[in-house]
Amino acid sequence: MISDRNITGLRNDRRILKGANMSELFTANNVEEACAFLRKGCIACAGGTNLFVDRHHGKYADRDIVSLHRLTELRSIAETEDAWQIGSLVTFCRLEDYFLQPAKTMTQDSGACGTAGEEKSYAVGSEKPESVQASAAAAGRAEGVEASAAAQKSFDGKSSDSAKTGLFGEGQGCAEMIGTAASLVGGPQIRNRGTIGGNILSASPAADLVPVLMALDAEAFFQGTEGNRSLPIRELMLGPGKTAVFPDEILLSIRVPKKRGRSLFRKVGRRNALAISVINAAVYLETESGMFTSAAIALGSAAPTAVRAVHAEKVLAGRTVPTDEAAWQELQNRIREALQHDISPIDDIRASASYRRKVAGNMVCDMIRALA
Numbered sequence: 001m002i003s004d005r006n007i008t009g010l011r012n013d014r015r016i017l018k019g020a021n022m023s024e025l026f027t028a029n030n031v032e033e034a035c036a037f038l039r040k041g042c043i044a045c046a047g048g049t050n051l052f053v054d055r056h057h058g059k060y061a062d063r064d065i066v067s068l069h070r071l072t073e074l075r076s077i078a079e080t081e082d083a084w085q086i087g088s089l090v091t092f093c094r095l096e097d098y099f100l101q102p103a104k105t106m107t108q109d110s111g112a113c114g115t116a117g118e119e120k121s122y123a124v125g126s127e128k129p130e131s132v133q134a135s136a137a138a139a140g141r142a143e144g145v146e147a148s149a150a151a152q153k154s155f156d157g158k159s160s161d162s163a164k165t166g167l168f169g170e171g172q173g174c175a176e177m178i179g180t181a182a183s184l185v186g187g188p189q190i191r192n193r194g195t196i197g198g199n200i201l202s203a204s205p206a207a208d209l210v211p212v213l214m215a216l217d218a219e220a221f222f223q224g225t226e227g228n229r230s231l232p233i234r235e236l237m238l239g240p241g242k243t244a245v246f247p248d249e250i251l252l253s254i255r256v257p258k259k260r261g262r263s264l265f266r267k268v269g270r271r272n273a274l275a276i277s278v279i280n281a282a283v284y285l286e287t288e289s290g291m292f293t294s295a296a297i298a299l300g301s302a303a304p305t306a307v308r309a310v311h312a313e314k315v316l317a318g319r320t321v322p323t324d325e326a327a328w329q330e331l332q333n334r335i336r337e338a339l340q341h342d343i344s345p346i347d348d349i350r351a352s353a354s355y356r357r358k359v360a361g362n363m364v365c366d367m368i369r370a371l372a
């Protein structure tokens, strides 16, 4: 199908995918080559966890594939004082290791978690013993089972609650939210193969990392045959399976600013493991002198794309943090009401729209209370 024989990867790595409409699988040796393959009509394959399910259902069945697995430069996580730059090929496993157990000496993944690769030492908050952090993360996850009365009725919620542990320094509350969302994706096989880039560019309304990245104001960096550009994650998704990405663009990395507030991710699914979110939510809060000074709320599985709950955020802006139950109830009612303008869930095989509306309101209110 591809006629330009000047692409090195094409000459070196031509293979036939047996039984799949004779699509060809190529391997790019660098990002420029990957972009060139995309321009010729290939589709990119990162972990392949979504792509091959899609192909099984006939989507992209006639497209040649360019594998990105040789682009090791997209597998790293770089940390500066004010941000993390996460390579698009970083797997969920690696995110979990990196962001949930930050005091550990990590190994760059080369396809599988904990396998050989370039060693990277990552130590933040050296006063925190590794075992305490691991148990703090576990405690956060267990606590999430109390997501809401509605959620408890038939589903389990899971969460990361760094605010309660008090163990994370500036910005590190955000770190734990990234790690926890990654740890709750699919099962071990999916987390071992699936990448943050694939999670974003699948543009599934239920993608677990997307609300987290939206709530943290993350930005995506792309390279195409015409040059480089960046886009805020919240402007990337146009609809289910649709993004603002050009066909010849490779997602290089995601920049997540470190923030000084506290954050929480929760997911409600039909079971504890291997469950696509019925509703998921990420909440980021800053408070100062008894006031809400910054709030970011993002939800997944609640609209055609993950969304920022701007109406609910406005309710909190500049407001006093309630000090008694009556004030909390009044605030929660206003948040629940505002949230209904932010989301437009549908009935599907996993849950009804009305259930999603109710659980979304309960979850977000619980999360705000937990963080305030």
Ligand SMILES: Cc1cc2nc3c(=O)[nH]c(=O)nc-3n(C[C@H](O)[C@H](O)[C@H](O)COP(=O)(O)OP(=O)(O)OC[C@H]3O[C@@H](n4cnc5c(N)ncnc54)[C@H](O)[C@@H]3O)c2cc1C
Binding pocket: 043, 044, 045, 046, 047, 048, 049, 050, 051, 052, 053, 068, 088, 089, 184, 185, 186, 187, 190, 193, 194, 195, 196, 197, 198, 199, 200, 201, 202, 206, 207, 208, 209, 249, 250, 251, 252, 274, 275, 276, 277
């Ligand atoms: C059994 C199962 C359970 C799952 N559970 C969950 C879950 O709980 N939560 C959840 O969020 N998701 C879940 N998923 C979905 C999936 O695993 C994730 O979305 C995953 O992140 C996809 O990443 P990938 O690397 O495998 O992407 P791929 O399948 O390789 O690619 C997905 C799409 O992104 C494009 N793409 C990928 N990387 C790039 C790049 N760098 N540049 C340009 N384009 C790119 C591909 O062309 C393709 O269109 C599940 C999937 C399965 C099969």
